[in-house]
Amino acid sequence: MTGIRVGERARRAGVSGTGPPPTEAAGTVAAVRCGGVVRRFGKVTAVDGLDLELVPGGPVALLGRNGAGKSTTLSLLLGLDRPDSGEVRVFGRAPGRAVREGLVGAMLQNTGAVSRVTVREVVSVAATAAPRPIAVGEAMELAGIAELGPRRVDRLSGGQQQRVRFALAVVGDPWLLVLDEPTATLDAAARRAFWASLRAFADRGRTVLFSTHYIEEADENAERIVVIDRGQVVADGSGAHIKRSVGGRLVSLDLTDTAPHHWARFPGVLSVSTRGGRLLLRSEDSDATVRALAAAGAVHGLEVAPARLEEAFLDLTEAESAPAEEGR
Numbered sequence: 193m194t195g196i197r198v199g200e201r202a203r204r205a206g207v208s209g210t211g212p213p214p215t216e217a218a219g220t221v222a223a224v225r226c227g228g229v230v231r232r233f234g235k236v237t238a239v240d241g242l243d244l245e246l247v248p249g250g251p252v253a254l255l256g257r258n259g260a261g262k263s264t265t266l267s268l269l270l271g272l273d274r275p276d277s278g279e280v281r282v283f284g285r286a287p288g289r290a291v292r293e294g295l296v297g298a299m300l301q302n303t304g305a306v307s308r309v310t311v312r313e314v315v316s317v318a319a320t321a322a323p324r325p326i327a328v329g330e331a332m333e334l335a336g337i338a339e340l341g342p343r344r345v346d347r348l349s350g351g352q353q354q355r356v357r358f359a360l361a362v363v364g365d366p367w368l369l370v371l372d373e374p375t376a377t378l379d380a381a382a383r384r385a386f387w388a389s390l391r392a393f394a395d396r397g398r399t400v401l402f403s404t405h406y407i408e409e410a411d412e413n414a415e416r417i418v419v420i421d422r423g424q425v426v427a428d429g430s431g432a433h434i435k436r437s438v439g440g441r442l443v444s445l446d447l448t449d450t451a452p453h454h455w456a457r458f459p460g461v462l463s464v465s466t467r468g469g470r471l472l473l474r475s476e477d478s479d480a481t482v483r484a485l486a487a488a489g490a491v492h493g494l495e496v497a498p499a500r501l502e503e504a505f506l507d508l509t510e511a512e513s514a515p516a517e518e519g520r
């Protein structure tokens with residue numbers, strides 16, 4: 193576990209907050225615990241025996257390619273859906289109960305903007321509905337929309353509307369904030385601003401879990417990355433840990449040589465792929481790989497680089513990717 197405990201983070205940030213649910217001291221109960229969770233849709237097993245525990249703290253990224261089971265997992269955590277088997281607990285409670293108690297906030301994909309109301313009005317309504325809200329102005333500040341209070345929500349840009357959704361998700365002061373691909377529709381500047389807001393919220397000692405396809409963003413913005421594929425956790429740790437666990441360096445060269453080589457049998461080679469006319473060899477011993485490539489006369493446009501998270505991610509999820517949408 194790499195999450196920082198609530199008390200520790202909140203102390204570091206100098207935030208008092210409203211405190212954890214009264215029955216539990218901070219950090220003594222898992223924010224999320226999934227055990228053997230299965231969710232099937234017809235022949236498709238979207239979540240396939242998922243085990244996951246989040247200690248309070250974060251942010252944590254749920255990283256996976258299309259159809260990996262991220263949204264289904266988040267729906268189960270929010271009590272919007274139920275597992276076919278296995279157990280999901282949020283702060284020790286059934287997810288629906290945790291949501292009703294105001295312990296969970298969410299920002300989901302494709303939620304439309306309400307018409308004709310102002311930003312301040314819509315955030316105020318959400319605050320009224322929450323059992324333990326923070327001040328409306330504070331939520332707007334956190335979301336970076338303090339200046340937008342009098343503006344109509346339906347006349348804002350996509351990036352601004354996304355920040356309003358963030359304010360709606362945090363105004364109830366949830367102890368777990370769940371975000372499904374929060375930056376999918378944002379440009380680079382809006383993304384940067386959004387991540388700053390999200391980190392500011394996590395720094396109040398809250399648990400933040402977001403799903404993403406963006407590997408580099410997960411690395412930059414999460415303390416822990418849970419890689420999910422075919423509804424199972426295939427890697428779990430910091431970005432550095434995931435890079436290390438896949439291991440090695442990336443040896444790449446121009447694929448000009450048409451002679452058949454058994455690249456996978458070259459010394460040190462862990463995996464082989466091609467991209468844009470380049471051969472990519474992940475190697476645990478790049479010196480040995482390069483020597484063998486030179487001996488085979490295959491060195492054209494050679495580059496050796498540290499493993500990037502993207503390659504690590506592809507290695508973890510690409511090898512058997514074909515049947516993912518077909519069920520097993």
Ligand SMILES: Nc1ncnc2c1ncn2[C@@H]1O[C@H](COP(=O)(O)OP(=O)(O)OP(=O)(O)O)[C@@H](O)[C@H]1O
Nearest residue numbers: 233236238256257258259260261262263264265517
């Ligand atoms: N309501 C549903 N009915 C049928 N199949 C579903 C349903 N919801 C999800 N699935 C299937 O379950 C699998 C996992 O979907 P899910 O949306 O959880 O993946 P994801 O990782 O969130 O993907 P994406 O990144 O594309 O949103 C997919 O094969 C999807 O088609």
